[in-house]
Amino acid sequence: MATSVRRTVSTQADNPRPDTGRVPLRPASEVMDLERLGSLHQCRISFIRTIMRKVMAERWGIQRQRFDLDDNGYGTCIYRIASPTRIYNLVIFAQHLDAKDRSDRVIAQAWDLAFALCLGDVDEAYLAVLRENVPRQEAGRCDPRVLVLSRANRSLRNFDAMVDALASGEQPDPDALAKVGYLYRTTAVYGNGKFGIADYPRLRDSDDFGLPFSAQMFSVYLLRDFSIRQVEHIARRRAPDTAVGLHPKLQRYLGIGNSTGLGMAPFLINHPQLINQWLLMRESALSRCLGEIPNEQTRQQMIDLIDHSIAHTAQTHTDDPRQSKANQRLGQELADARDWLASTDTSEVMLWQALLNWSRAHASLETNELLNSLLMELYPERVDELEQTMAAAESQDLTPEMGTDDLLARLRRDYDWAIAYDFSDPEQTHLFWYRSAEKEEPRLGERGVDPGEENEMGLDIARQADSLYQALREWEAQQGQATPLVEFLLAYPRFKAIARRVQTLSEHAYGDIRANVLARGTLPIHLLRCKLAFFGATKFDPRSDRWVRITMFQGAPCIEDIGTHFADDWWMPLKPTVEELAPCTSR
């Protein structure tokens, strides 16, 4: 038996680590806690913030080139987009949807509208191809000219009420928009090669959409404009003499919804290097800001931001009891944080660190993480550049020469949280994840109750790490010494995936979520919220412990605002006041 060779393979060149200043990064044991990840809020480097800064700074040209809708708002619309480097077209097909077919689930077969972001211009022949395939979504086939494929359903609560109001010359009730801040919810936004569309590497080196999910987020942004133009169009067709356009303040207050189920959860577990990169950038931004020396001006800015957040939180509605309680607590704790900050001496050099420590000791995770997001707003010059390094190389390569003793040491160091679970306890393996035959939707089953256990998905990282740990110990006992890992894997190939993951992630501390996702009581919604917060979601509205609705782009500039002054302060909008909604000329 050959002895092991110690050698370190680094992949950091592909996954850059920025300078973080004098405050150390928070430990993975804190950051990667599932409940904390499920308490994240958007921040400056969330994807919709990034794409809005880019569109506004580069003054992208966006035209409604075609707007062929009938009296009911059904038909075809094409947006033509000119970035500094390329031309794109967003093609939208709006259609009638029977009430019986209406579902936000991925298993739905029809939607109120379907759309595709395409590279280059779309001629009539290609439009016919798109018309044949885009509305069918998963059942259609597209080609690499399509960069993003998506669909959306109307919010029944808002859509008809808004058409009625505009048709009768009135503005819609802002309270209703505060409750549900959108007219459409996307139910899936596909990129990266799905159903024949362009693979992500085609976009990776592009100036426009090289950052993760930027093409998807931009497509959703344009859908927001369509939703406004569509309700205005229907209102005008219904009552040409009385209809008015939507007030600009309300246009800006309108976002786009998204409805997400368990389908999003496997992504966070199957892309650990990317997740590491997102969190590393967020934590680096936080560390940089914590190390900044405050002054009276920045302290007052922070107090103002907290006050604004309190108001925004008070206007956030959910029917979910757990989230509702969390929102109430958030509002109260933000008020406490404001009072603490107002009464603390600014000569405190490490004031921001002290605020973080105060919130750790006295506030919920939601409050902790919102304060962290707010702090980043104070120092855009220290934060925004990190958006450029949100992408990551995702290859997990085996280091076969690594000694089994070295791997055991890494397991003890990095996966102590996993080894600590007792997997002989049925409570720890109560759940299992599987793919349903219905559109391959990921679902959760109860072991011993639901069928499908034999086809369990391999999302059980904690259990796999624990099994590897036990097997390596037995191997070394059998062999009487450590060996190169490859010798172990030749005997036990079933451990290859987890061994390679442990090796790879020993250099990516924020890669693995520190939770046993099989345990009874696991809340998958935390996984969904983590990813959605990085997208830039607000107003989390859980519909169950595995289903959530959110709002995006609420408060963002409208496409008519491109080219005007941009303050990048739109992300937690407040409901327009009566005074702000004074009558204006219809558009």
Place this chain on the structure above:
Amino acid sequence: MHVSLNEFTSTCRRALDSLGFPPGEYEDAAEMVVWLEQHGLGGARLLGEILPRLADNRWPALTVTHTDGGCVIMQMDEGSILHGGSLAADLACTRALATGLGIVRLHGCSDRSFILGYLARCARRGHHIAAFWCTGEPRRAIQNVAVALADAKLPVFRRFRADGGGEQEADTDTLTLMATRDFAMLPAASAEHVDMELLEMVTAEEFEARSRRAWDQGVEIDATLWRDLSAIRDQRLVPTSDASRHRGAGETNPAD
């Protein structure tokens, strides 16, 4: 049928998972198939040819029959290189680090051209590695040589007809892997050897161009193969039920 590389990769992974490939192995095997297709060497067609065999085979034993420092002989129990053959390359690399030169001869192994994609991964990890295998008829042997240099993104691939007077037997189930810490120890492959007829050579630059094309345009896969792969992939899907639809996915009032 036109598919994206990501679709092809995902479907191959899940199909091989359905066929019983262990975690880690099904990803590696899928990557080897896709690599060959992406780089213009017919990975999909070859997979289509062997799919019935992969579906029938149990996971073959892969054993070390002789080891002597840097030299290892391994026996695969009538399997495909996709059945964990990548570990043979890993073993060669490990021995090279320990002794300077690692040679692994793997017997009983078919579909050896799939190793090309794994050589590229070894090179990415910082290893110099070459693979040699023989195809063709007895006395009409064709030597396949692939060389991947450390930190180079892609290998160089050559096929020679090594007539040598018609004496060479075609050893069609052996793969020889040679890894080294030193670039100079890899053989210089000359295209002008008097006894060798160069049948094909694909440079790293050509591989790069093919790869870029595949990322840009996707790949064309035979519709029957795609249907077969999809059917195998779907064997791991769990039939739905009302309980699954509602409780399993957590749906509540989806349409309001």
